[in-house]
Amino acid sequence: MKTFDYVRPASVREAVSAAAAPGAAYLAAGTNLLDLMKGGVTRPDRLVDITHLPDLDRIENLADGSVRIGALVRNADLAHDRDFARRFPAIAEALLSGASAQLRNAASVGGNLLQRTRCAYFYDPASACNKRNPGSGCDARGGDNRLHAILGWSESCIATHPSDFCVALVALDAVVEIEGRAGRREIPLEAFHRLPGDSPDRESVLEPGEMIVAVRLPAEAARFAAHARYLKVRDRTSYAFAIVSAAAALRIEQGVIAQARIAMGGVALKPWRAREAEQILLGGRADTALFVRAATAALAEAKPSGDNGFKIVLARRVVARALALAAAGTPERMPALPGSPFAAASGVLAHV
Amino acid sequence: MAFSTTLTINGVKRTIALDDPRVTLLDLLRERLNLTGAKKGCDRGQCGACTIIVDGRRINSCLALAISHDGADVLTIEGLAQGDRLHPVQEAFIAHDGLQCGFCTPGQIMSAFGLIQEGQAGDDPERVREAMSGNLCRCGAYRGITEAVLEAHKTLDALNRKEVA
Structure with missing residues (x-):
């Protein structure tokens, strides 16, 4: 792993300013970022550690009936929050179908949105990858691509986004709250990630320094x-x-x-x-x-x-x-195997 | 650039100087503090051999930067027994042969400890297997591991009831 400067900002404003510099990356739990850094896939010059910032780890029920999930809420805490899981069971099930208990205990809501593809060619610095190294080509095309994209892909990139959580959030019209140097803005999660087109290295609509501060679910x-x-x-x-x-x-x-x-x-x-x-x-x-x-x-x-x-x-x-x-119907209790087709069935299944 | 991090490790508070921000909790424990119970298996968050308890939750210590965990409370396998008296989770792993070569065992035991504290699996073997899926055992002692977790859960549950009563 390449070494880096470590910065621990005291406020969101300080964080945004520190992360706007070229080569900077935000550090939350680091469950994906450290893995990528160990593999030499990403090589940030500066890590801006946001885990000590106050007020970003709350689940808030707002007056208009919407729910605001702070960017640092852990995946496990959200899935096991009784009130949240009762109101949004598909989101809890998606969260619990992902990763392992250890990773869910650490991984944050904001980090889940920003996790990188698990395309093996992206992970292998010796392979050509337009996402990791723009213009170098795509070894997944013509490679081992059994798990790659079937919608929205381009000749430049056929990778997929690996999140479960985001799938359930997009189905329910979640909105991302973003803080940047120009202030706060928000965008539907559905429009947050970019399709590859000619520039698969640009993965989301975030501008340099912009930080996810919360994800919001509308009352509906x-x-x-x-x-x-x-x-x-x-x-x-x-x-x-x-x-x-x-x-x-x-x-x-x-x-x-x-x-x-x-x-x-x-x-x-x-x-x-x-x-x-x-x-x-x-x-x-x-x-x-x-x-x-x-x-x-x-x-x-x-x-x-x-x-x-x-x-x-x-x-x-x-x-x-x-x-x-x-x-x-949503089962009363979370299935023993969340999201699994092998979970005990409730109701009649559609075998098609 | 010099850093330091203050951690409470198995009940003892210590401030540790770090000359490099890249040190993970796992490397700090193993290389600097001689606490080698947590194992470095894959070092990429896939095998669970490095599982420890941080602020009450089981995590992969290989994917946690020590500098970022300033102020945390850490429990490792070395802090589980009380003197010569093994923790009920350790006892159960022995009673049910929840191991063969033993390499993954500290991670399995700390993960089982964390799982029982989380209270999500209870006495359902399928839920236990699912909740332990982040700990690989290449000897394939999964059956004994599942039985050990179920028994430890029962023992700790009974102990808790006694304390309440």
Whole structure:
């Protein structure tokens, strides 16, 4: 690991100023950053340690019914917060389906949003990677790309975003609060991560020095609590990144779908909201045929980026099953295997 | 540039000079304080052999910078027994053969300790396996490990009840 200057700011304003310098990076828990630094994948000159800043580790219920999650709230604390998990069960399930207990105990909310892709070629400094080294090419194209993107990819980059948490957040219209030198701004999480295009090295809309201070869920997001699930298919039952995942949230009135939310993970360089599929569900009866139709629409634009055509079929099935699980109702207790297709089933599953 | 970090380690408060900001909690324990119970397996947060308890939660000490944890309370495997009396989690690992070569065992035991404190798994073996998935055992002693965690949970639960009553 290359050495670095260590800076511990006393306020958000000081942090933003210290992190605006070229080569600076924010340090929260460091569960992804230190791993990348040990591998020589990222080589910051300065770490701005924000873990000692006050007031960023709170979950606040605001007067308008929205919930504000501070950037330093730990993944485990959010998932195990009873009130939060009751109101946003799909988010808690997504969090608990990710990483290991040790990592969830350390990893922060802001850090989860900013974690880097797990593309093996990005992680290997000897490989060509336009994200790590712009203009060097992409060894994932024509390489081992079974797990790579099927939506929104470009010739420059076929990596995926690895977060589970972000998938459920995007389904529920989360907003990111950002502090910069020019003050505070906010942006929907759906518009926060960038697709690769010609510049896969630019991963989010953050400008130099800008810092995530909170993630906010609108009041409306809690209206899906009775029918909200996260489903994640991976190579191991636990402690593995998604091959494909889906968050599904429904509002059902007298057997008819009044509102629907779907987002997919593991398919693109950002959490992928499937709005056309949501439209198809509106006004329909919650049954397998409708879910399959919606799932087909969700993948209508999908294209293999290599040996990963199977992911399109898999994603269709994962979306349809996530919808069936959501329609069957949020289980009273978190499943023993959160997000797992092997978890004890509740209700009728859609085998498609 | 010189730094220092103040940590309470197994109940003893110490201020440690650091000449390099790159020192992880794991390296600090092993290389500077001769507390070699926490193991360096992968050094990348994948194997769990370095698991320790920091401020009441189990974490991977290989991915934690010592300088950033200034003021933290640290519990390692060396601080678990009381004199010659092993902690119930340690007793249970012996009783159930929750190990073979022993390399991953300090991490397994500290992870089990943290898991029981978290109170999320209870007496459900499937929840225990899921909650212990961040600790790899290449000898494959998982069955004994799961049994040990379940028994330790029962023992500690009974002890807590006695204390309350």
